[in-house]
Amino acid sequence: FSQEGWHYAVSDAGDTLRDTASAKPELGYKGVVFNEMKGVYSQPDSLIHRHMSSALFSDPDHIYNHDSGGDPARIPDLKYDDFVAFHERYYRPSRARFFFFGDDPEEERLHLIESTLADLAEAHPSRCNPLPKVDVPYRPLGTPGDRLVVPYPSSEANVGAGAPAEGDHYVMRGWVINDEPLSTEDSIALGITNDLLVGNTSSSLYRDLMDSKLGTAFIGGGLSDELKQATFSVGLKGVLPENTSKVEAVVDASLQRVVEEGFPPEAIAASVNSTEFSLKEFNTGGIPRGLALMLAVNPSWLYHGDPFGQLDFKRAMRSIRSRLDAGEPIFTNMVKKYLCENACSGYVELKPDADLEARMADDERKQLDAARDRMSQDELQEIIETQKELLDHQGSPDPPHIVEMIPRLELADLEPLISVVPRVVNATGVSKVDGGGHGATTLLTHELAETNGIVYVNVALDLGSMDLSSLAWLPLFTGALTQAGTDTMDEAALTFKIGTDTGGIGATVMFSPVRDSKDPAAWSPSELTTRLVISGKSTNEKIGKLFELLGDVLVGVNISNRERLTEMVHRRREDAHSYLLSSGHSVAGTRLGSKLSKVGWLSEQMGGIAAYDTVGKIDINSDSG
Numbered sequence: 001f002s003q004e005g006w007h008y009a010v011s012d013a014g015d016t017l018r019d020t021a022s023a024k025p026e027l028g029y030k031g032v033v034f035n036e037m038k039g040v041y042s043q044p045d046s047l048i049h050r051h052m053s054s055a056l057f058s059d060p061d062h063i064y065n066h067d068s069g070g071d072p073a074r075i076p077d078l079k080y081d082d083f084v085a086f087h088e089r090y091y092r093p094s095r096a097r098f099f100f101f102g103d104d105p106e107e108e109r110l111h112l113i114e115s116t117l118a119d120l121a122e123a124h125p126s127r128c129n130p131l132p133k134v135d136v137p138y139r140p141l142g143t144p145g146d147r148l149v150v151p152y153p154s155s156e157a158n159v160g161a162g163a164p165a166e167g168d169h170y171v172m173r174g175w176v177i178n179d180e181p182l183s184t185e186d187s188i189a190l191g192i193t194n195d196l197l198v199g200n201t202s203s204s205l206y207r208d209l210m211d212s213k214l215g216t217a218f219i220g221g222g223l224s225d226e227l228k229q230a231t232f233s234v235g236l237k238g239v240l241p242e243n244t245s246k247v248e249a250v251v252d253a254s255l256q257r258v259v260e261e262g263f264p265p266e267a268i269a270a271s272v273n274s275t276e277f278s279l280k281e282f283n284t285g286g287i288p289r290g291l292a293l294m295l296a297v298n299p300s301w302l303y304h305g306d307p308f309g310q311l312d313f314k315r316a317m318r319s320i321r322s323r324l325d326a327g328e329p330i331f332t333n334m335v336k337k338y339l340c341e342n343a344c345s346g347y348v349e350l351k352p353d354a355d356l357e358a359r360m361a362d363d364e365r366k367q368l369d370a371a372r373d374r375m376s377q378d379e380l381q382e383i384i385e386t387q388k389e390l391l392d393h394q395g396s397p398d399p400p401h402i403v404e405m406i407p408r409l410e411l412a413d414l415e416p417l418i419s420v421v422p423r424v425v426n427a428t429g430v431s432k433v434d435g436g437g438h439g440a441t442t443l444l445t446h447e448l449a450e451t452n453g454i455v456y457v458n459v460a461l462d463l464g465s466m467d468l469s470s471l472a473w474l475p476l477f478t479g480a481l482t483q484a485g486t487d488t489m490d491e492a493a494l495t496f497k498i499g500t501d502t503g504g505i506g507a508t509v510m511f512s513p514v515r516d517s518k519d520p521a522a523w524s525p526s527e528l529t530t531r532l533v534i535s536g537k538s539t540n541e542k543i544g545k546l547f548e549l550l551g552d553v554l555v556g557v558n559i560s561n562r563e564r565l566t567e568m569v570h571r572r573r574e575d576a577h578s579y580l581l582s583s584g585h586s587v588a589g590t591r592l593g594s595k596l597s598k599v600g601w602l603s604e605q606m607g608g609i610a611a612y613d614t615v616g617k618i619d620i621n622s623d624s625g
Helices: 032-040 044-056 080-090 106-123 184-198 204-211 241-261 265-281 289-301 313-325 330-340 356-374 377-394 468-483 491-501 540-555 562-582 584-593 598-607 609-616
Strands: 007-010 027-030 147-153 169-176 217-224 231-239 345-353 424-433 436-445 454-462 504-515 523-539
Touching (some): 007 377, 027 032, 027 356, 044 147, 044 231, 044 345, 169 217, 184 313, 184 330, 231 241, 231 562, 241 345, 265 491, 454 540, 468 523, 468 540, 504 540, 584 609
Antiparallel strands (some): 007 027, 169 345, 217 231, 424 436, 454 523
């Protein structure tokens, strides 16, 4: 608890305290969660979501009114005995869910559960008594939420001599969506509605907010359906103080226009196809498939719904398509019901305060000094002893009987043979770029048995001759390939075409070291492979359309779309700033890695401090940048 939660710490503690009252040392707070939440509460991008939850669930007795991570100002109020009592009350078999995935024997699964619960019953019999079901109450939709204006800490470097700077306000509007369980069909339809509103840079509400020029970046994320009651939140950051009320008006006007005019048919076709493709593919990325399935069913299962009903998406999609074919304006009706005619909305504005951080630090110091002054010399000495014990514990390996409790794979659990992926290599002639031959194009084909009828395509282009001073521009270029339109389609038409005919198209840059020619067991310190990779996927019957679109974005990208590129620069700056605040350890790691290898240096130029500096210096009002 002291390590993960919080504890008092004495600065520069020696072995003992001197015997004079004036020798009482300065106290501080330490703890993993305490430090993490301090970081979270210093970031306005995180703060506004925390305050939106409080605004929507305005009853202080409702659990969603509070931050599950803990307010750092209140974390020191948590006592160890209260923590243990909470754990014993709520972490018990009667409240557990057991999830298995795979082809292991069912009897072995039941044996694992039985042995685990038997051990718990022997060690803590009181925790195995069932308790009355405790459920999160529904927040009624008939009453509005709160309207909050909250200061956030901002340095004087950003806001000037103690005065709020222009363009540093955050504005967000939100709604609670439901006060009864949503069916699988309604959940999927809400997801499609969300995609139509804010799912991409051509979506209607996203576009109206960005075209308003009232802020520098979109915030909110739209639909969140992981809790018992789904919410929908949108807004802008980088807003001038005199424009904060205008953001709300833009949101309301955009939603009302959808109710009156509906969504464009091509946008509906693209969003429905993209959703159906995603559900069919169920691409879990780096997450194990079983874990991804568990996370998918949890929103219903944890609140006593049917876990398997959430997986019956094929029936739900058939019903949605049938209703669309019959002319039902499903998604327009959802905007009307869940947003325009929904009184349960909230509003949050964050305004910068250059003095807030100092006031918070002063309040914490007063709290610590008061706690210290109430302590005797013996109590302070106990803090020093406990602190030393904690440091010794952190620096010591766990005893063998503790290590043995950690599940681990043995060598015998691993497949001894390397999995061989089928591969066919073909040379398809000479590639011509600007009239010059650049060697034969190599086509690698991998025939796999289980892709659910989906074809995946990667086109890799050599960047070995690229000017290294342009590295920081590469992420902007890869984004422009699919967001700036082409010489035959504007950005909206391209987005709809990609959504209708494919499962998505994207671009990234790949840097990979190569084996040392003199020592194949080692990586070359200087040689590497550099590629621009354009990726796409589609069903087998639409593979021709996928390749047509890949060709369009590769050779026809509208790099002169100044308005969209300016928006992308703003978004890149905002994302980089948020990343610096929230992931300083990663930023530092990238910087250190830049001194160790060429790949590390390239990564720093594209996504580290160097890239942040370059993008920050782009003059969006100049034709030369």
